[in-house]
Amino acid sequence: MTERHAVVAGAGIGGLAAALALHRRGWRVTVLERAPEPREVGAGITLMANAVRGLDALGLGTEVRRLGRDGATGGLRTWDGRWLSRVDAAELQRVLGTTALGVHRGALHRALREALPAEALRTGCTVRHADPASGTVRYQRDGEPAEVSADLVVGADGLRSTLRTRLWPESPPPAYAGSTAWRAAITFDEPVPAAVSWGPGSEFGTVPLGDGQVYWYGAVTAPPGGHAADELAEVRERFGHWHDPVPALLAATRPDDVLRNDLYHMATPLPRYVRGRVALLGDAAHAMTPHLGQGACQAIEDAVTLGALAGPAVDVPAALHAYDRLRRPRSQAIARAASRTARFGQELRHPAAIAVRNAMLRLTPSRTALRGMARHADWHPPRPA
Numbered sequence: 001m002t003e004r005h006a007v008v009a010g011a012g013i014g015g016l017a018a019a020l021a022l023h024r025r026g027w028r029v030t031v032l033e034r035a036p037e038p039r040e041v042g043a044g045i046t047l048m049a050n051a052v053r054g055l056d057a058l059g060l061g062t063e064v065r066r067l068g069r070d071g072a073t074g075g076l077r078t079w080d081g082r083w084l085s086r087v088d089a090a091e092l093q094r095v096l097g098t099t100a101l102g103v104h105r106g107a108l109h110r111a112l113r114e115a116l117p118a119e120a121l122r123t124g125c126t127v128r129h130a131d132p133a134s135g136t137v138r139y140q141r142d143g144e145p146a147e148v149s150a151d152l153v154v155g156a157d158g159l160r161s162t163l164r165t166r167l168w169p170e171s172p173p174p175a176y177a178g179s180t181a182w183r184a185a186i187t188f189d190e191p192v193p194a195a196v197s198w199g200p201g202s203e204f205g206t207v208p209l210g211d212g213q214v215y216w217y218g219a220v221t222a223p224p225g226g227h228a229a230d231e232l233a234e235v236r237e238r239f240g241h242w243h244d245p246v247p248a249l250l251a252a253t254r255p256d257d258v259l260r261n262d263l264y265h266m267a268t269p270l271p272r273y274v275r276g277r278v279a280l281l282g283d284a285a286h287a288m289t290p291h292l293g294q295g296a297c298q299a300i301e302d303a304v305t306l307g308a309l310a311g312p313a314v315d316v317p318a319a320l321h322a323y324d325r326l327r328r329p330r331s332q333a334i335a336r337a338a339s340r341t342a343r344f345g346q347e348l349r350h351p352a353a354i355a356v357r358n359a360m361l362r363l364t365p366s367r368t369a370l371r372g373m374a375r376h377a378d379w380h381p382p383r384p385a
């Protein structure tokens, strides 16, 4: 049988996971990445149990568990430190059968890269177009046009996906979700819970990463396009008076550690993730707000599902049809849930609404809260076809 070739546009977490899933099924894979060097920006990340299961299916679960930190206790708090609900990590692990992890994005990205054949990743390659009928991919390398043919093309080129824009021209671009977020991964030796705290129109989260590292993020409701000359000073201004350990975390952060992003999402969901031999995956398909910590987790689910469906003798358009059927309803439901979580949590401003929400959360039995948290993470990879 002739070797099948898959071309993946974009070497983010989603693209690398897809390449690995296809490589594991015997495909030759080429990943075209526009950046001159392989890299992943964005501090830390939470991988929920669904993503950890996906990584297990890719043979990387043990390695990523070693690189990250699991078992941190946590929950939801108010900005002044009162607990609204607590999550017992051991109990969550018992319910889901596996752990959730905090991991440095750079470490996760490296683990995915290193699991691929060295020749698979080509940097400095900007994808311009893919023909859904033939699978021919056109791209630019060092300013020169080039093309490569593929049996299967994966559009994993992120929020501003070129392939989505070219092949779904009728689909509106991602919309501003109403919030801006700062984040950093820092060295911090004291124990920190995996917790989220809410103030009016604002949220601050902490995730232990292991090895004396902590990932923090802060988000506020704000108009798009804001920039401060000193973003760390801006974060301290907004969050420096919050409960411990927020001030200490900010004191331990260097200005260069801080990243700021406005949050965008696919407010109008795509009607399909697939055209002919091309499948979209990750943020290219379903960019969502980070309020459930599920964006990259869904990209990993997409990748694992694609690999499971793409057996060596597969009819590619038929397999992609099945991929669309399996992935679109779930990922779009989670994107809607992430927006709802934002409205119920970070975006709430009215004191009366906040008081009602907080009372509801305090009165919710911990078992019910746990089930609510576990709902989105309770996913199992499909059996390979």
Ligand SMILES: Cc1cc2nc3c(=O)[nH]c(=O)nc-3n(C[C@H](O)[C@H](O)[C@H](O)COP(=O)(O)OP(=O)(O)OC[C@H]3O[C@@H](n4cnc5c(N)ncnc54)[C@H](O)[C@@H]3O)c2cc1C
Residues within 6 Å of the ligand: 009, 010, 011, 012, 013, 014, 015, 032, 033, 034, 035, 042, 044, 045, 046, 047, 125, 126, 127, 128, 156, 157, 158, 159, 160, 161, 162, 181, 183, 217, 261, 263, 281, 282, 283, 284, 290, 293, 294, 295, 296, 297, 298, 299
């Ligand atoms: C503040 C914040 C916190 C978050 N926290 C979490 C979390 O805790 N857990 C979680 O699961 N998710 C989280 N997310 C979401 C997560 O970061 C994304 O969903 C995930 O990184 C998407 O991965 P991706 O591979 O689809 O896209 P990307 O990471 O955007 O990768 C796309 C890649 O494609 C490349 N590219 C773009 N265009 C081209 C082109 N034309 N040709 C070639 N290459 C191209 C880019 O350079 C990039 O390398 C968070 C997001 C934000 C903003």
